[in-house]
Amino acid sequence: MEYIFRILRFDPKKDESPYFQDFSYESVEKTSVLEALMDIRNDQDGALSLRYSCREAICGSCAMVINGNFDLACRTNLDSLKSSLVVVEPLPNLDIQKDLVVDMDPFWEALQKIEPYLHGEKIESTEGHLVDDHDMDRIFQFVNCIMCGSCYAACPVASRDERYLGPAALAKLFRFVRDPRDIRPFANWSRVNTEAGVWGCDTIFACNEACPKDVRPADGIEALRRKMVVEKIKSLFRLGR
Amino acid sequence: MISHDILVVGGGLAGLAAALNSDPALSVAVVSKVHPLRSHSVAAQGGINAPLGNNPDAKDDTWEKHAFDTIKGSDYLADQDSAEMMCRLAAPTIYQLDTLGVPFSRFPGGVIAQRPFGGAGFPRTCYAADRTGLVILHTLYEHSIRKNVQFYNEWFVTKLVVDDGKCLGVVVYDLASGEIIPVKARAVIFATGGYGRVYLKTTNAFINHGSGIGIAYRAGVPLQDLEFVQFHPTSLFGKNILITEGARGEGGYLVNNQGKRFMEDYAPVALELAPRDIVARAIQTEVDEGRGYEKEYVHLDLRHIGAEKIKKRLPGIREICHNFASLDPIDTPIPIQPAQHYSMGGIDVDESCASTVEGFFAAGECACVSVHGANRLGGNSLLDTVVFGKVAGEEASRRMKNLSGSKKAEKLLQDEVVKLKSRITAWQSRDSGIKVHRLLDRLKNIMSDRVGIFRNKKELAAALQEIAMVRDDYKEAYISGDCLRYSQELVNIIEFASMLDLAEVITLGGFNREETRGSHFRTDFPKRNDKDWLKHTMVKYEGGKPCISYADVKIDKYEPKERKY
Ligand SMILES: Cc1cc2nc3c(=O)[nH]c(=O)nc-3n(C[C@H](O)[C@H](O)[C@H](O)COP(=O)(O)OP(=O)(O)OC[C@H]3O[C@@H](n4cnc5c(N)ncnc54)[C@H](O)[C@@H]3O)c2cc1C
Ligand code: SF4
Numbered sequence A: 001m002e003y004i005f006r007i008l009r010f011d012p013k014k015d016e017s018p019y020f021q022d023f024s025y026e027s028v029e030k031t032s033v034l035e036a037l038m039d040i041r042n043d044q045d046g047a048l049s050l051r052y053s054c055r056e057a058i059c060g061s062c063a064m065v066i067n068g069n070f071d072l073a074c075r076t077n078l079d080s081l082k083s084s085l086v087v088v089e090p091l092p093n094l095d096i097q098k099d100l101v102v103d104m105d106p107f108w109e110a111l112q113k114i115e116p117y118l119h120g121e122k123i124e125s126t127e128g129h130l131v132d133d134h135d136m137d138r139i140f141q142f143v144n145c146i147m148c149g150s151c152y153a154a155c156p157v158a159s160r161d162e163r164y165l166g167p168a169a170l171a172k173l174f175r176f177v178r179d180p181r182d183i184r185p186f187a188n189w190s191r192v193n194t195e196a197g198v199w200g201c202d203t204i205f206a207c208n209e210a211c212p213k214d215v216r217p218a219d220g221i222e223a224l225r226r227k228m229v230v231e232k233i234k235s236l237f238r239l240g241r
Numbered sequence B: 001m002i003s004h005d006i007l008v009v010g011g012g013l014a015g016l017a018a019a020l021n022s023d024p025a026l027s028v029a030v031v032s033k034v035h036p037l038r039s040h041s042v043a044a045q046g047g048i049n050a051p052l053g054n055n056p057d058a059k060d061d062t063w064e065k066h067a068f069d070t071i072k073g074s075d076y077l078a079d080q081d082s083a084e085m086m087c088r089l090a091a092p093t094i095y096q097l098d099t100l101g102v103p104f105s106r107f108p109g110g111v112i113a114q115r116p117f118g119g120a121g122f123p124r125t126c127y128a129a130d131r132t133g134l135v136i137l138h139t140l141y142e143h144s145i146r147k148n149v150q151f152y153n154e155w156f157v158t159k160l161v162v163d164d165g166k167c168l169g170v171v172v173y174d175l176a177s178g179e180i181i182p183v184k185a186r187a188v189i190f191a192t193g194g195y196g197r198v199y200l201k202t203t204n205a206f207i208n209h210g211s212g213i214g215i216a217y218r219a220g221v222p223l224q225d226l227e228f229v230q231f232h233p234t235s236l237f238g239k240n241i242l243i244t245e246g247a248r249g250e251g252g253y254l255v256n257n258q259g260k261r262f263m264e265d266y267a268p269v270a271l272e273l274a275p276r277d278i279v280a281r282a283i284q285t286e287v288d289e290g291r292g293y294e295k296e297y298v299h300l301d302l303r304h305i306g307a308e309k310i311k312k313r314l315p316g317i318r319e320i321c322h323n324f325a326s327l328d329p330i331d332t333p334i335p336i337q338p339a340q341h342y343s344m345g346g347i348d349v350d351e352s353c354a355s356t357v358e359g360f361f362a363a364g365e366c367a368c369v370s371v372h373g374a375n376r377l378g379g380n381s382l383l384d385t386v387v388f389g390k391v392a393g394e395e396a397s398r399r400m401k402n403l404s405g406s407k408k409a410e411k412l413l414q415d416e417v418v419k420l421k422s423r424i425t426a427w428q429s430r431d432s433g434i435k436v437h438r439l440l441d442r443l444k445n446i447m448s449d450r451v452g453i454f455r456n457k458k459e460l461a462a463a464l465q466e467i468a469m470v471r472d473d474y475k476e477a478y479i480s481g482d483c484l485r486y487s488q489e490l491v492n493i494i495e496f497a498s499m500l501d502l503a504e505v506i507t508l509g510g511f512n513r514e515e516t517r518g519s520h521f522r523t524d525f526p527k528r529n530d531k532d533w534l535k536h537t538m539v540k541y542e543g544g545k546p547c548i549s550y551a552d553v554k555i556d557k558y559e560p561k562e563r564k565y
């Protein structure tokens, strides 16, 4: 089938502003948007830049906006678009480095801030932890995050307030707070008890909508809020006694 | 000039394990052509082996039994001391990963869950549903953040600079700036992964071009056993995305177009859980003899396992089937066919991950310590990356005081920068010629058609000739894009040189090896021949061409026997 790919192009070193460029593309059956973009690069414009790696929706490289929807280019089948015009744009809310490649640094920096690693007990473990399978299941929703950045790019709060940590980082924090092996004290994670943290969220749920892996990061933010309130009440009680 | 004590090239599991286990007092950095989390390790599904004995059916498991299975699975080509070392370290490695935060699935009682995998005497594959690579890679990356590991992301290494048998550093193309940069290092550890994209059908990521192995080869480091290429039995027909062995571990059947579980004809005891080389050949034989579907594939049937278990243990497989084949394995069998999956061979290193070049180390899939010999068991590669990544980091640190470097280093590195720049100018100045992706298409077809699961002298000889023709045409390759920032076109044209070398070395090794062993099946020599061929192939780049020699296999406790499953 014959498609028109309308791709946002931008080289900040050269162009004053981003512009759309059209490429015609003849597809064979079951071509993904990623494969089409690579073909266009190979045959029509070698300077077209984009990120990719696994081609199976697990590495998080290829998130972009396709006909107005956030998705991974590799898992988006051309047939599923039901349109012969395919508009491809980079993730919004992040600086374009070139064409579909954006600067992910703000996203990674937010992640760093929540200390995204297990604060485990200092056991010279020769046995490993004993953990209920149910407890592992409960964090799996968040463990499935592939750090593609879609939620961050889609979030209206992150777009207006650069201090806001964003959905993926907060959901990751909740993954650790809920992990029975993690012993980080409340003082550690209560640092997100702020507008830049859990209270920044507008509960618009654009993140859940944008996420290609069904992580529902807003669930994590809401759960952190609830846990935060409970911890507060607990500490008041302790003070009162 | 940028300079480090230890430079790790590769941000996959082996690279992160190396960086995390290097001496923190040294200056250590990781260079990777993609962000570490985008490395191919993230796609690993089924699990990682260790004889924990947590499965009720595995109470008697020991590291010695794991080592035996690994060596038998390797068709006795593994170096037995290295295989034993890996298996001895397996259990402590898993516990360490658990302590770091890897969310392994659990059995009742809270111990780490273990499923059966091919070629293993006991169920010993630890997993996190079917996303084991994702959880381990993310965990190691998280600890790299904790330890402030320095990363140079989207830096692509083009050259390893060696002088007088000593490693001096590397030359890098920085995608973001478009610059060519020399980096001096007293020790360099390659953890650059596999070369799957040399084949037409492969489970590997689009970026797996194998340039690390090729770069080491051109720097004069021998490659070992490259003819042993693993074909995974079950890749999704069409996109060749992996359907984990765990699907058979959880009870899946392989069925031909007559509705028969055909593995009973090939491995009557182990059935679907025979080692990969055997199952892949069985599927290919069924298809070749007309018992497949559309002359291409057979079915992997999970329906009898039940919705609950599929949702819990194989959610990733279900998602892949949904995304890429529009089917649900709960009610439809999965169309599967074999595809290239893993490289048993690689950069020749000893059990401390050291190569013949002073200061140059390798670990993970790009390396050949030789623990996998002629055929790797499922679940042993993740183990290999974490165990030997760590060894490489520790060894490079330990040897640091003996690595003096060279006064000439900066000059020699600069010279290489100039050379690369002039190559790039030459590619750019041509405005017609051949596009490298066309050459790659040709190369992939040669490899899949002639150097695939079944091989013979005539096909291998033809392949060598055809590869030489592609090599000739590569001289006319050119770059069309006018911008060198984020130019994958540039990365691809540089990596293609390595792909040509690897294709040649794989084929040459296979042509010479007149026997059948593990994944290397010669229809004209269908038997294993220990008398003449129980030895490692070593290929070194010398005088502008590959030179073959052979090295002994280290045999220790386990006498080579016929493999029966
Ligand atoms: C789909 C799939 C599923 C698998 N499942 C399992 C499993 O369940 N169990 C198991 O044991 N094994 C499994 N394997 C095998 C295993 O995942 C891999 O062998 C292993 O992850 C390789 O890790 P690595 O660190 O060596 O390389 P990779 O993870 O491939 O990392 C290579 C790194 O090197 C970098 N790099 C490469 N070349 C250059 C260069 N020239 N310059 C700069 N950087 C460079 C890349 O950016 C990347 O960061 C699977 C493999 C596949 C394909
Ligand atoms: S939560 Fe979803 S959208 Fe956000 S980074 Fe993770 S996978 Fe991507």
Ligand code: FES
Residues within 6 Å of the ligand: A051, A052, A053, A054, A055, A056, A057, A058, A059, A060, A061, A062, A063, A072, A073, A074, A075
């Ligand atoms: S290429 Fe990895 S998620 Fe699309």
